[in-house]
Amino acid sequence: MSDLPLRAELVGEAPYGAPTDPLPVRLNVNENPYPPPAQVVHLMAGEVAAVLGDLNRYPDREALGLRTALAGYLGRGLGAERIWPANGSNEVMQQILSAFAGPGRSMLSFAPTYSMYPVYARDTMTRYRTEPRTADHRIDFAGAQRSIAADPPSVTVVASPNNPTGTPLGLDEVRRLHELVSGSGVLVVDEAYAEFSDEPSALHLLDGLDRLIVVRTLSKAFGLAGLRVGYAVTSPEIVDALRIVRLPYHLSATTQIVATTALRYAEELLAPVAEVVAERQRQAAWLREHGVEVADSQANFLLIGPLGDSHDVFTRLQQHGVLVRETGVPACLRVSIGTPEENEAFRRAFSAVTEPRRETP
Ligand code: PMP
Numbered sequence: 614m615s616d617l618p619l620r621a622e623l624v625g626e627a628p629y630g631a632p633t634d635p636l637p638v639r640l641n642v643n644e645n646p647y648p649p650p651a652q653v654v655h656l657m658a659g660e661v662a663a664v665l666g667d668l669n670r671y672p673d674r675e676a677l678g679l680r681t682a683l684a685g686y687l688g689r690g691l692g693a694e695r696i697w698p699a700n701g702s703n704e705v706m707q708q709i710l711s712a713f714a715g716p717g718r719s720m721l722s723f724a725p726t727y728s729m730y731p732v733y734a735r736d737t738m739t740r741y742r743t744e745p746r747t748a749d750h751r752i753d754f755a756g757a758q759r760s761i762a763a764d765p766p767s768v769t770v771v772a773s774p775n776n777p778t779g780t781p782l783g784l785d786e787v788r789r790l791h792e793l794v795s796g797s798g799v800l801v802v803d804e805a806y807a808e809f810s811d812e813p814s815a816l817h818l819l820d821g822l823d824r825l826i827v828v829r830t831l832s833k834a835f836g837l838a839g840l841r842v843g844y845a846v847t848s849p850e851i852v853d854a855l856r857i858v859r860l861p862y863h864l865s866a867t868t869q870i871v872a873t874t875a876l877r878y879a880e881e882l883l884a885p886v887a888e889v890v891a892e893r894q895r896q897a898a899w900l901r902e903h904g905v906e907v908a909d910s911q912a913n914f915l916l917i918g919p920l921g922d923s924h925d926v927f928t929r930l931q932q933h934g935v936l937v938r939e940t941g942v943p944a945c946l947r948v949s950i951g952t953p954e955e956n957e958a959f960r961r962a963f964s965a966v967t968e969p970r971r972e973t974p
Contacts, residue, residue: 622735629732634936638958640949641938643776643806643914645836647885647952653878660874664866672866675856679869682876683844689816694849697856698872699863702805702830702843706733706770709826709845711858713799714739714767721766721794723752725942727776727803742766750778750908752786758793765797772803774810777940777947779910781812787825788818795824799851802827805843808834808886809893810911816846823848831872833913835882842872889913893950899960918945926966933962 631641649657680693687696699705710733714720720734724743734741744760747753752771761769769790773782782790782802791800802815804827815827830843842864845855875882890913897907897915908916920926923944930937930946935958938947948959 626735629729631938632936634931636931636936637934638951638955638962639936640914640951640955640959641936641947642838643833643912643949644838645833645885645889645913646950646955647836649836649875650881653875653881656878657871657874660870661867664870668866670866671862672864672869674862676864676869679842679864679873679876680844682873686876686879687816687846691816691819691846695819695852696844696846697852698842698844699859700841700843700868701832702803702828703729703733704841704863705828705843705845705855706730706801706803707736708855708858709799709801709828710734710737710739710768712854718767719764720768720770721760722770723757723775725750725775725777725940727772728941730770739768746778750775750780752782752790754786754789757790761793761797766794767798768801769794769798770801770803772805773812773815774806774910774912776805776912777914777916777938777942777945778908779806779912779914779916780908781810781911782815784813784815784818787815788822791818791822791825795822799824799826804828805830806833806912808883809890809913812911819846819848823850826851831875834886835875835879836885837872837875837882840868840871840875842868888953889950892953892956896948896950896956896959900963903964914947914949916940916942916945916947918942920944920946920967926963929966930959930962933965935959935962 676698677693679698680696683696684691684693699708714737716738719740719742722730722743723746731741744756771782787802794800807814819825826845826847828845832838900907900917905917923946927939927946940947
């Protein structure tokens with residue numbers, strides 16, 4: 614391995630990914646805890662069977678059927694020419710960086726945030742930089758303005774709701790950021806968790822802001838993380854730029870047909886969202902009653918802490934069969950919202966792990 618002609622910045626790097634220990638309660642990657650309903654699974658299987666006989670042919674390179682179905686889901690008069698899907702929003706983001714960033718250019722984000730952003734930057738030979746968020750996890754506009762004026766970024770990305778804090782960005786904040794960055798680059802609002810949030814979507818602003826890209830996914834609220842479909846919603850010109858850097862036939866025929874079918878049953882697939890939101894509120898209230906600080910989340914997870922030695926809490930939760938996430942925010946842990954039973958299991962384990970210590974004078 615040591616004599617491989619690997620790019621210098623990749624030497625010693627590990628593949629990205631959370632631990633995947635097969636524990637009974639896995640609350641570490643913000644999945645929807647509910648699988649697709651049986652009747653939708655059955656319908657998807659029928660549609661897949663119908664395309665399997667054509668697998669000697671390449672799929673539709675432009676994924677027009679899926680883009681039309683996504684347009685139908687989003688409404689607001691958005692046409693297929695403004696939508697671009699790929700294998701997860703991860704791949705959409707990589708395409709955005711390939712098209713708009715690269716050597717000599719930078720990507721700006723606001724920390725703490727999604728830990729894949731520096732990976733997209735590294736892989737596209739883009740310089741990654743962050744501005745710190747305020748104590749309540751919002752954008753510090755004075756700092757952002759200074760940084761952008763001194764060193765204009767080609768791509769600015771902000772997750773709303775943000776991972777790992779769960780805090781959203783208001784529409785006024787999206788407008789302000791767009792004004793700051795649109796002279797030199799594009800603004801990406803990563804709305805992976807939008808369907809769990811009360812905050813209006815940045816999709817409302819697409820008609821006025823021509824450098825805005827809203828990125829979404831079927832992995833979270835739709836409960837289709839295993840399918841790998843995410844999509845950008847933006848201007849037709851930006852979609853055309855992404856089409857230049859995409860690999861031909863990047864979305865398989867089976868992926869396209871399953872996602873297209875799933876969107877016909879959007880209401881059924883999204884039905885658990887209300888329960889996940891109610892459980893998030895219950896979980897946050899319980900933690901606060903027990904003296905634990907919780908960020909104001911609009912997503913399907915909570916950032917909790919400070920917890921003192923959070924690594925010790927993480928390890929002891931694991932011993933109780935509960936897997937949560939260390940995201941690099943000092944003394945904090947992130948816990949996804951699961952089924953009521955899983956959330957209850959988390960509360961039991963958390964009490965067992967932390968209460969003896971809290972009672973010790
Ligand atoms: N954006 C954010 C903020 C995320 O937290 C995640 C998933 N953890 C993604 C994007 C990636 O989602 P996908 O499965 O669509 O690639």
